[in-house]
Amino acid sequence: MSTLYEELSRVSTYEYSEEEVREFEALHEEIRALKKQRNAVIVAHNYYRPEILKVADFVGDSLELALMAQKVRDADVIEFCGVNFMAETAKIVNPSKTVLLPNLMAGCQLADSAPAEDLAAKIDELKKQYDDLAVVSYVNTTAAVKALSDIIVTSANAAKVVRSLDSRNILFVPDRNLARHVADQVPDKNIIPWEGFCYVHQQITPEEIAKIRATDPELEILVHPECRPDVAKLADAVLSTSGMVRYAKERPASRFLVVTECGLSDRLAMEVPDKTFLKGCKLCAFMKVTTLEDVRDSLLYMRYEIDVPEDVRVPAERALQRMFDATE
Ligand code: 13P
Ligand code: SF4
Numbered sequence: 001m002s003t004l005y006e007e008l009s010r011v012s013t014y015e016y017s018e019e020e021v022r023e024f025e026a027l028h029e030e031i032r033a034l035k036k037q038r039n040a041v042i043v044a045h046n047y048y049r050p051e052i053l054k055v056a057d058f059v060g061d062s063l064e065l066a067l068m069a070q071k072v073r074d075a076d077v078i079e080f081c082g083v084n085f086m087a088e089t090a091k092i093v094n095p096s097k098t099v100l101l102p103n104l105m106a107g108c109q110l111a112d113s114a115p116a117e118d119l120a121a122k123i124d125e126l127k128k129q130y131d132d133l134a135v136v137s138y139v140n141t142t143a144a145v146k147a148l149s150d151i152i153v154t155s156a157n158a159a160k161v162v163r164s165l166d167s168r169n170i171l172f173v174p175d176r177n178l179a180r181h182v183a184d185q186v187p188d189k190n191i192i193p194w195e196g197f198c199y200v201h202q203q204i205t206p207e208e209i210a211k212i213r214a215t216d217p218e219l220e221i222l223v224h225p226e227c228r229p230d231v232a233k234l235a236d237a238v239l240s241t242s243g244m245v246r247y248a249k250e251r252p253a254s255r256f257l258v259v260t261e262c263g264l265s266d267r268l269a270m271e272v273p274d275k276t277f278l279k280g281c282k283l284c285a286f287m288k289v290t291t292l293e294d295v296r297d298s299l300l301y302m303r304y305e306i307d308v309p310e311d312v313r314v315p316a317e318r319a320l321q322r323m324f325d326a327t328e
Contacts, residue, residue: 047263
């Protein structure tokens with residue numbers, strides 16, 4: 001029995017047979033050889049399938065992946081195992097690199113809920129009302145939306161970034177649940193939320209979380225800020241995906257309920273085998289659409305290249321750089 005089979009067996013989202021895991025190992029070999037040939041670096045989001053995380057050079061949340069992409073120097077290619085807005089962000093901050101997204105179906109419903117034309121109209125309307133309006137966009141937005149924004153935030157730094165702004169009136173795009181979370185933490189700002197939400201996190205109800213907790217009162221509950229406010233209220237900590245990883249490693253507690261996309265508890269089960277991670281989670285179809293074969297084919301055929309036109313990239317980069325500066 002291979003070590004990889006043992007590791008993947010600790011993960012509960014997918015049950016792989018030994019034969020499937022042997023195929024993964026063969027694909028890992030091919031991917032490593034192609035990575036060398038293409039002089040590529042593979043980065044992956046925490047929600048990706050575990051067999052893809054195992055071949056990545058770096059795994060992280062949206063903020064860590066953006067910072068990592070900005071720092072890539074020696075590699076020519078960034079193989080981005082994430083969703084479209086994350087790959088766009090990598091291209092925005094490091095335009096001389098070839099950025100590949102292995103499967104073009106890997107979009108984000110939350111990002112799509114804020115079309116740039118609608119945002120431009122909303123900004124015009126609100127600027128008539130508020131002289132000091134600041135447009136704060138979550139990183140889960142298209143490049144065109146970032147280009148219209150004053151500053152970007154991620155789930156790891158949203159409250160800190162908003163607190164750092166001089167403006168009192170903030171249009172917060174597109175996640176209303178994250179907007180509410182920020183408003184609770186920064187009460188002196190007038191947060192005007194865009195009415196978007198993530199279909200994955202929105203499905204999680206306080207009833208199902210309370211039911212799991214009732215079976216195990218010792219559990220520490222970790223909740224992603226894209227969850228509904230009545231779910232966030234039940235949390236011991238509201239954190240970004242990598243924030244949850246750090247928290248679970250550092251805390252003395254040994255049992256956690258992980259309330260976000262299911263990939264995160266899979267990563268935790270593999271990386272922190274001496275602790276227990278219960279799932280209060282749902283699956284994101286966009287994060288799970290990419291397979292290990294897609295990653296191999298992407299490096300083999302150099303597809304699908306992500307491009308951002310310069311007139312969008314430059315203002316989008318400015319908004320992202322402001323976020324990096326506000327959180328360093
Ligand atoms: P993180 O930045 O916390 O990893 O979240 C990204 C995301 O898409 C959550 O749904
Ligand atoms: Fe987008 Fe939600 Fe999927 Fe994250 S979990 S990528 S916000 S659809």
